[in-house]
Amino acid sequence: MLETNILKTRIVKDNVFSTILKDRNLRDKxxxxxxxxxxxxxxxxxxxxxxxxxxxxxxxxxxxxxGWNDEEIFESHEN
Structure with missing residues (x-):
């Protein structure tokens, strides 16, 4: 059987959603x-x-x- 390297879908952290709700300037943008x-x-x-x-x-x-990077936005999933 062939071995594939399938990446799991990235999951946005809950902190991102709460920041959107709290930060009016971010919401305006x-x-x-x-x-x-x-x-x-x-x-x-x-x-x-x-x-x-x-x-x-x-x-x-x-x-x-x-100023966040992808590691701060998305949950990390260890294989």
Whole structure:
């Protein structure tokens, strides 16, 4: 049987979602990038929407605003 190297999907840490909810300036930047209202940004943060936050434009805003790298944004999974 062939051995494959499949990477598990990256999981956004809960801290990222709570930071979005707490930080109005970050939410304002996300509103500009996504074109959705504050209530929509808060809603995807409260739902902990992995798919939404993994959008590259949103990730870039979070990285630039917080100074976080991928290790600080995503949970690490040991194989």
């Amino acid at each position: 996300l509103i500009l990038v996504t074109g959705i209202r504050d209530s929509g940004v808060c809603a995807f943060a409260r739902r902990k929407s992995q798919k939404r936050v993994k959008n590259e434009d949103i990730l870039n805003v979070i990285r630039k605003h917080t």
